[in-house]
Amino acid sequence: MSLPPLFSRPSTRLIGARKSSLDVARGRLVFMGFCFAAIYVLVAARVMDLTLIQGELPRLTKAVFQEGGMNEAPVPVANRLRGDITDRNGVLLARSLKTPSLFANTTLITDPEQVARDLVKVLPDLKYGDVLQKLQRKTQFVWIKRNISPNSQYAILNLGYPGLNFQDESHRIYPQADLTSHIVGYTDVDGKGLGGVERSFDEYLKKGDGALTLSMDIRLQHVLRRELQKSITEFSGLGGGGVIMDVNTGEVLAAVSLPDFNPHNVRDKDKESLFSRLTLGVYEMGSTFKIFSTAALLELKNVSMGKTFDATEPIKIGRFSIRDFHAENRPLTIPEIFMVSSNIGAAKMGDMIGTRALRDFYKDLGLMDPLQMEVSEIGRPIIPNPWREVNTLTASFGHGIAVTPMQTVAAVASIINGGLLVHPTVIMDGEAVPDKKAAKANRNAVRVVSDETSHRMRQLLRLVVSDGTAKSANIPGFDVGGKTGSAEKPMARGYDRKRILSSFIGVFPMHAPRYAVLIMVDEPRGTKATHGYATGGWVAAPAAGRVITAMAPILGLVPEDIDPKNDLATPLKPYVRDKKTGGQLATFNVE
Amino acid sequence: MKLRLSTMCVLVVAAGCGFSLFQTSQNVQQAEHELRNVQASLDKERDVIRVLETEWDYLNRPTRLEDLVKQHLDMQSTAPKALVRDSGDVPQHTLPVPVHKPAAGVQPALMKPAAPATAAPAPATDKSPRKFNDLIDTLTQPEGGQP
Numbered sequence: 135m136s137l138p139p140l141f142s143r144p145s146t147r148l149i150g151a152r153k154s155s156l157d158v159a160r161g162r163l164v165f166m167g168f169c170f171a172a173i174y175v176l177v178a179a180r181v182m183d184l185t186l187i188q189g190e191l192p193r194l195t196k197a198v199f200q201e202g203g204m205n206e207a208p209v210p211v212a213n214r215l216r217g218d219i220t221d222r223n224g225v226l227l228a229r230s231l232k233t234p235s236l237f238a239n240t241t242l243i244t245d246p247e248q249v250a251r252d253l254v255k256v257l258p259d260l261k262y263g264d265v266l267q268k269l270q271r272k273t274q275f276v277w278i279k280r281n282i283s284p285n286s287q288y289a290i291l292n293l294g295y296p297g298l299n300f301q302d303e304s305h306r307i308y309p310q311a312d313l314t315s316h317i318v319g320y321t322d323v324d325g326k327g328l329g330g331v332e333r334s335f336d337e338y339l340k341k342g343d344g345a346l347t348l349s350m351d352i353r354l355q356h357v358l359r360r361e362l363q364k365s366i367t368e369f370s371g372l373g374g375g376g377v378i379m380d381v382n383t384g385e386v387l388a389a390v391s392l393p394d395f396n397p398h399n400v401r402d403k404d405k406e407s408l409f410s411r412l413t414l415g416v417y418e419m420g421s422t423f424k425i426f427s428t429a430a431l432l433e434l435k436n437v438s439m440g441k442t443f444d445a446t447e448p449i450k451i452g453r454f455s456i457r458d459f460h461a462e463n464r465p466l467t468i469p470e471i472f473m474v475s476s477n478i479g480a481a482k483m484g485d486m487i488g489t490r491a492l493r494d495f496y497k498d499l500g501l502m503d504p505l506q507m508e509v510s511e512i513g514r515p516i517i518p519n520p521w522r523e524v525n526t527l528t529a530s531f532g533h534g535i536a537v538t539p540m541q542t543v544a545a546v547a548s549i550i551n552g553g554l555l556v557h558p559t560v561i562m563d564g565e566a567v568p569d570k571k572a573a574k575a576n577r578n579a580v581r582v583v584s585d586e587t588s589h590r591m592r593q594l595l596r597l598v599v600s601d602g603t604a605k606s607a608n609i610p611g612f613d614v615g616g617k618t619g620s621a622e623k624p625m626a627r628g629y630d631r632k633r634i635l636s637s638f639i640g641v642f643p644m645h646a647p648r649y650a651v652l653i654m655v656d657e658p659r660g661t662k663a664t665h666g667y668a669t670g671g672w673v674a675a676p677a678a679g680r681v682i683t684a685m686a687p688i689l690g691l692v693p694e695d696i697d698p699k700n701d702l703a704t705p706l707k708p709y710v711r712d713k714k715t716g717g718q719l720a721t722f723n724v725e
Numbered sequence: 726m727k728l729r730l731s732t733m734c735v736l737v738v739a740a741g742c743g744f745s746l747f748q749t750s751q752n753v754q755q756a757e758h759e760l761r762n763v764q765a766s767l768d769k770e771r772d773v774i775r776v777l778e779t780e781w782d783y784l785n786r787p788t789r790l791e792d793l794v795k796q797h798l799d800m801q802s803t804a805p806k807a808l809v810r811d812s813g814d815v816p817q818h819t820l821p822v823p824v825h826k827p828a829a830g831v832q833p834a835l836m837k838p839a840a841p842a843t844a845a846p847a848p849a850t851d852k853s854p855r856k857f858n859d860l861i862d863t864l865t866q867p868e869g870g871q872p
């Protein structure tokens with residue numbers, strides 16, 4: 135038996151009452167069918183709505199916004215914590231943490247005196263009067279104390295007063311405190327960057343996208359700060375600065391300016407410690423500038439090392455007179471001028487280079503323009519205007535022109551590393567700075583001196599440390615070279631012989647330079663141990679020596695003993711007169 | 726009224742579908758609830774890790790480590806002079822090598838037994854037993870200095 139098709143009309147024809155009742159029944163069935171169909175359509179629509187429109191679409195769009203992060207709700211920018219700042223090894227220099235802040239809804243507080251008394255017990259640094267005054271004001275919201283510790287929060291919750299509430303706020307923590315204060319900078323209570331990298335990268339850090347990695351190494355920073363502080367204390371200096379720089383990339387591995395400050399607790403009135411001597415302060419650097427004038431002479435005039443300049447008598451120009459600190463009163467060769475740091479000799483070298491050429495050379499080294507670095511405190515060099523002939527003479531030994539210490543180190547690095555210009559930088563990664571990659575690519579494209587001049591300058595710097603004014607920085611096995619500087623500070627008229635800026639720029643290892651170390655002490659006073667001297671050779675060079683000694687094991691540098699025959703300074707020794715015997719330090723090796 | 730077999734089947738399937746739909750929906754709700762909990766605890770853990778990382782770097786400040794070394798250890802940094810430049814210079818047979826102690830990576834032949842310290846080292850009492858929570862306290866105090 136075959137079943138009739140489900141919805142076809144029955145083939146039997148009916149008439150009369152039976153027909154009409156069947157018609158009614160069918161009509162009802164069809165009506166019911168439509169009703170059910172309508173309900174199913176409704177249900178289907180609702181299912182579509184719930185699963186696709188409300189469920190899946192937002193997830194898909196979310197997935198587009200944060201690739202793969204399906205599970206995490208996107209955090210709105212305003213609620214994100216400020217980005218971390220780390221050193222090159224990932225050690226935290228700054229991080230924002232969520233901390234509770236206490237506020238009061240005073241309309242709910244019935245007994246302000248009692249609450250104030252109990253609050254002061256828990257938070258002893260609050261004053262009873264202040265708290266009471268705040269609690270007696272009728273308001274829905276008043277801060278009692280921001281960023282309190284979890285312990286205090288627990289204690290306050292334990293008090294159990296209604297009307298005392300907490301709100302999570304972010305609080306900037308600097309685990310290294312004042313160790314990196316000038317470079318990292320600081321923020322205000324609302325997390326706005328007010329100094330250093332915190333200010334110059336405020337926009338980037340605010341987004342909270344990731345950590346900002348600095349090129350600094352906290353271990354070297356500590357060593358540098360310790361030794362600099364030791365020198366300043368020993369010689370009762372006003373302050374000082376120190377830099378360790380990679381001479382090939384310009385990366386600043388450590389930068390200390392003393393006195394410094396605690397970034398958690400910055401007081402505006404403390405101007406002296408907020409002042410960054412390295413990047414904001416400009417100084418007449420003194421004899422360290424002889425590195426630049428000598429390099430200019432060797433580069434532009436192609437003279438032999440044996441060329442002599444007469445340093446018998448001080449130079450007098452108008453009311454100025456140029457004297458030597460350790461007067462030799464005789465003609466000096468270039469290595470001698472460099473080694474005994476003769477101002478007269480350097481001035482005569484400057485005269486030979488010429489005003490125009492010397493200015494251009496300084497400009498190429500970046501000494502005439504403001505420092506280009508990623509911190510917000512940048513000082514503008516003080517250039518003599520108009521530049522007279524006497525300025526050429528004084529600029530040759532680092533007077534009459536004031537630049538930032540950071541620029542000086544970068545310029546020395548550029549000359550020493552083979553002659554390619556380096557720009558000082560404190561930032562490691564390229565993400566934070568979009569044009570950084572391009573900058574890195576071009577970094578070593580500008581040549582300031584030839585390879586040969588660079589080599590001769592390395593010989594001269596080595597000579598200063600092996601036989602000249604900076605013997606105390608001669609760390610065996612590390613082939614240190616460098617130049618001391620002892621600049622008299624300018625007064626209203628002329629220079630003050632008693633107030634000096636003692637500095638030393640050391641580079642090592644000299645045969646293949648990697649690191650430059652600057653130590654600078656402001657107004658040191660001589661001690662008994664130094665026979666009353668406070669020059670760069672007595673104050674800064676020993677500190678640099680200590681820094682290099684401590685740096686080496688940290689960086690895993692293995693000391694290498696160099697045969698005196700192969701020492702960079704050896705070829706220059708025949709040009710230098712031996713004070714004891716009156717002959718040369720060495721004779722030419724004619725073989 | 727007589728139920729046909731096909732109608733029965735449809736009803737059973739419909740009931741089965743309805744039940745499984747209900748169950749799936751319950752499972753999803755349950756799973757989402759768990760997910761929310763897990764995510765909340767993850768967020769909490771992340772916050773804790775952030776704090777602990779900060780504390781770790783705070784406790785590992787070079788300044789503090791140096792003070793601790795001075796206080797508890799009789800060690801100094803290596804002077805460049807003390808480093809042997811050539812491994813060939815290292816004497817090889819100063820003491821007979823004890824066979825029973827195969828310590829990898831250590832060369833006992835080169836090591837003299839440590840002389841007993843002349844003065845007993847001071848008991849390891851931290852002069853300033855401060856917790857990280859106190860740090861935040863200290864840092865937020867207006868006159869609080871760096872420890």
